[in-house]
Amino acid sequence: MLHPGKTALTVLLKDVEIPSSAICFTGDAITSLTNYSVKGAIVNLDEWDWHEELRGGITFYIITNLKKPLQTTL
DSSP states (O other), rough: OOOOTOOOOOOTTOOOOOGGGGGGEEEHHHHGGGOOTTTTTTEEGEEEEEEOOOOOOEEEEEEEEEEEOOOOOO
């Protein structure tokens, strides 16, 4: 997904942009970001596994990996 007019990766949580200074990616998440390497790309946290960490009174969003699709058995 692209965000017109943006030149960097945008991270959204419930349609609200999270400041880039509060975002951390694990190595696995960085590997999965290849589909988002275009300018103005949007990462929606609904599609990712992530958690919050409180560090020095500041909340950081640690993005760990793309969610795996649910598998159903018939």
